[in-house]
Amino acid sequence: MNALAPQLVIISGPSGAGKSTVLRTLLGRCPLPLQLSVSATTRAPRPGEQDGVDYFFLTPEEFGRRREQGQFLECKEVYGRGHWYGTLASQVATGLEAGKWVILEIDVEGAKAVIEQRPEAITIFVHPGSMTELERRLRDRGTETEESIRRRLEVAACEMAAKGLYRHEVINHELEQAADQICRILSNDSSLNHDSTVPGPN
Ligand code: ADP
Numbered sequence: 168m169n170a171l172a173p174q175l176v177i178i179s180g181p182s183g184a185g186k187s188t189v190l191r192t193l194l195g196r197c198p199l200p201l202q203l204s205v206s207a208t209t210r211a212p213r214p215g216e217q218d219g220v221d222y223f224f225l226t227p228e229e230f231g232r233r234r235e236q237g238q239f240l241e242c243k244e245v246y247g248r249g250h251w252y253g254t255l256a257s258q259v260a261t262g263l264e265a266g267k268w269v270i271l272e273i274d275v276e277g278a279k280a281v282i283e284q285r286p287e288a289i290t291i292f293v294h295p296g297s298m299t300e301l302e303r304r305l306r307d308r309g310t311e312t313e314e315s316i317r318r319r320l321e322v323a324a325c326e327m328a329a330k331g332l333y334r335h336e337v338i339n340h341e342l343e344q345a346a347d348q349i350c351r352i353l354s355n356d357s358s359l360n361h362d363s364t365v366p367g368p369n
């Protein structure tokens with residue numbers, strides 16, 4: 168495989184692990200032509216989030232319409248409270264065709280669906296090292312209600328159990344080190360000749 172061939176990259180990990188922050192740092196430090204795929208969601212924007220940049224913020228009706236039209240590579244109701252998230256197939260196709268390494272930051276269920284379709288994808292699980300640290304980060308971020316924090320911590324416990332599905336594990340203790348580790352993983356993994364086996368759980 169050509170080491171510079173564009174790759175599909177899947178990053179998952181519990182909400183609050185620092186995935187978005189690490190990815191922003193990665194984009195500024197890694198020389199590979201990386202591109203974050205912009206997902207669609209029915210959740211409301213957080214302060215500062217922009218439509219078309221952080222997410223495509225859709226009404227449930229618009230999301231459902233696109234789902235029926237088969238526009239999603241995968242889509243899931245995350246956190247079981249009626250908020251849908253989905254990867255637009257067009258984001259992936261356009262990025263790869265332009266020679267970009269397309270990064271999907273998606274939940275574990277979404278990752279399983281993409282791995283089935285694209286077993287060659289480079290998969291990385293990011294977590295903060297402990298549930299205590301995860302809770303601290305979720306609280307410090309100040310974006311969630313108590314109810315939402317509780318739900319995210321419950322889901323996190325299940326997500327942690329799925330980390331064996333991923334080829335790589337990155338503990339986000341220190342931001343820049345985690346970003347550099349991901350950059351090294353991408354450079355090394357892309358030069359391997361993968362077979363088409365879906366990695367099984369540990
Ligand atoms: P996610 O995208 O995984 O939900 P965020 O990127 O929103 O997580 O990060 C959650 C919180 O943790 C944010 O307040 C962020 O500033 C903080 N954070 C991210 N990485 C680290 C780190 N390495 N050390 C300490 N805090 C961090």
Ligand code: 5GP
Binds near residue numbers: 206210241254274
């Ligand atoms: P947040 O609401 O904090 O932005 O994201 C909540 C969760 O949704 C995170 O675990 C994130 O990885 C996941 N997520 C974001 N976009 C997608 C997507 O397109 N598909 C799936 N399956 N999950 C997503």
